Amino acid sequence: MARIDFPKDFVWGTATASYQIEGAYQEDGRGLSIWDTFSHTPGKVFNNDNGDIACDSYHRYEEDVALLKKLGVTAYRFSIAWPRIFPQGTGEVNEKGLEYYRKVVDALLEAGIEPCVTLYHWDLPQALQDKGGWDNRDTIDAFVKYAEVVFKAFDGKIKQWITFNETWCVSFLSNYIGLHAPGNTDLQLAINVAHHCMVAHGEAVKKFRALGIRGEIGTTHNLSWCEPYSKSAEDVAAAHRNRAFNNEWFMEPTFKGTYPQFMVDWFASKGAKVPVLPGDMETIAQKIDFIGVNYYSGGFGRYKKGDGLFDCEEVQIGFDKTYMDWNVYAEGLYKVLSWVHEEYGDTPIYITENGACYEDVLAEGNRVHDTLRTDYYKKHFIQCHRLVESGVPLKGYFAWSLLDNFEWAEGYRKRFGIVYTNYETLERYPKDSYYFIQDVIKNGGFEA
Numbered sequence: 295m296a297r298i299d300f301p302k303d304f305v306w307g308t309a310t311a312s313y314q315i316e317g318a319y320q321e322d323g324r325g326l327s328i329w330d331t332f333s334h335t336p337g338k339v340f341n342n343d344n345g346d347i348a349c350d351s352y353h354r355y356e357e358d359v360a361l362l363k364k365l366g367v368t369a370y371r372f373s374i375a376w377p378r379i380f381p382q383g384t385g386e387v388n389e390k391g392l393e394y395y396r397k398v399v400d401a402l403l404e405a406g407i408e409p410c411v412t413l414y415h416w417d418l419p420q421a422l423q424d425k426g427g428w429d430n431r432d433t434i435d436a437f438v439k440y441a442e443v444v445f446k447a448f449d450g451k452i453k454q455w456i457t458f459n460e461t462w463c464v465s466f467l468s469n470y471i472g473l474h475a476p477g478n479t480d481l482q483l484a485i486n487v488a489h490h491c492m493v494a495h496g497e498a499v500k501k502f503r504a505l506g507i508r509g510e511i512g513t514t515h516n517l518s519w520c521e522p523y524s525k526s527a528e529d530v531a532a533a534h535r536n537r538a539f540n541n542e543w544f545m546e547p548t549f550k551g552t553y554p555q556f557m558v559d560w561f562a563s564k565g566a567k568v569p570v571l572p573g574d575m576e577t578i579a580q581k582i583d584f585i586g587v588n589y590y591s592g593g594f595g596r597y598k599k600g601d602g603l604f605d606c607e608e609v610q611i612g613f614d615k616t617y618m619d620w621n622v623y624a625e626g627l628y629k630v631l632s633w634v635h636e637e638y639g640d641t642p643i644y645i646t647e648n649g650a651c652y653e654d655v656l657a658e659g660n661r662v663h664d665t666l667r668t669d670y671y672k673k674h675f676i677q678c679h680r681l682v683e684s685g686v687p688l689k690g691y692f693a694w695s696l697l698d699n700f701e702w703a704e705g706y707r708k709r710f711g712i713v714y715t716n717y718e719t720l721e722r723y724p725k726d727s728y729y730f731i732q733d734v735i736k737n738g739g740f741e742a
């Protein structure tokens with residue numbers, strides 16, 4: 295057993311998102327989002343679950359803040375629902391929407407917890423989708439107007455801002471693979487969406503700077519790690535294409551203002567091109583104060599002609615799997631964040647999501663002995679410590695998620711929380727993994 299200790303100023307937090315926890319989907323003037331439309335469309339979400347009630351955090355946010363305070367975190371990442379601020383996406387501001395988030399932010403600050411706010415965690419106002427959504431460049435301006443209202447409303451109270459959560463999911467998962475809202479399956483559309491979201495990110499950063507808003511701004515990309523199964527040139531190239539699809543396609547524009555040319559050529563061979571207008575790439579590459587990285591898993595890949603979009607097949611080498619059938623590949627976290635540091639320099643890094651889904655069983659006394667989840671956290675905390683020790687500017691970690699919540703197309707059957715949500719009573723019960731993390735925070739580390 296070896297003791298691992300984190301820097302005294304290492305930030306510990308947990309993360310959630312508006313559509314996944316709030317509920318109150320028609321309350322106080324909230325407009326419909328694409329996720330209301332999608333989840334209300336039969337067959338799109340397991341069991342036809344939806345976020346109409348979710349964890350009812352809209353009414354129970356004080357319980358959530360109390361759980362955060364007891365956990366000992368110094369930060370809490372959550373998202374603001376655009377449709378609560380602009381029910382029609384643009385036009386009149388809904389003051390009651392702002393009022394809800396004022397109550398949440400004030401409760402957090404009162405508890406000594408810093409709010410870390412994501413502006414866009416997938417709940418696009420349906421009214422904008424009806425006009426083309428992120429395929430329509432007008433949505434960029436609408437996003438910047440929304441951001442400006444929220445920046446001004448919370449200037450000085452919210453000091454860590456994330457523009458987008460996972461543009462890869464907003465674009466490829468939602469518009470090429472089609473698993474998430476709005477559920478399209480068109481490669482060119484997905485590339486358009488990715489580009490316009492990144493331009494919107496850059497324009498929001500420019501607005502943040504122009505307004506002189508206090509605090510820091512960044513964005514969050516979901517990164518994964520695909521290790522070549524062999525050292526053959528074919529396997530190395532195939533694994534790189536897999537990584538580039540998830541990682542470089544977003545990180546290169548964000549940090550260098552360019553798309554990786556070999557991927558541009560690859561997409562061109564599939565008949566798709568990026569709709570770049572003059573000035574777009576400079577806008578996207580606005581300097582950011584930190585980069586958020588969501589990491590869950592990775593694996594090994596090898597060349598196989600015709601396999602997927604990149605002639606790269608996954609090789610099963612015996613990883614333990616979570617209930618999402620994702621590999622438990624903690625070393626992948628070390629590899630991908632080491633790559634970020636090597637490729638993109640000393641911009642501070644926050645792990646803005648990391649966690650695992652397992653089949654949780656409610657035991658006596660409303661306890662949940664989620665040993666597999668605790669073990670997942672231990673393995674990834676060890677890699678976080680390894681990263682800090684190796685000089686990677688890793689400044690903090692947000693566990694996904696505080697609560698079991700609406701897990702998108704999986705509905706409520708997949709639980710990621712360190713707190714168990716009883717969806718009948720909406721009561722919250724801390725799991726063993728909650729107490730493990732509480733102990734790590736309290737003691738600044740743990741016996742690995």
Ligand SMILES: CO[C@H](O)c1c[n+]2c([nH]1)[C@H](O)[C@@H](O)[C@H](O)[C@H]2CO
Binds near residue numbers: 516588590701702
């Ligand atoms: C491949 O995993 C992605 O990076 C990812 C995983 N997750 C996410 N992104 C989203 O940001 C969350 O809203 C999900 O609830 C969470 C768990 O699925």
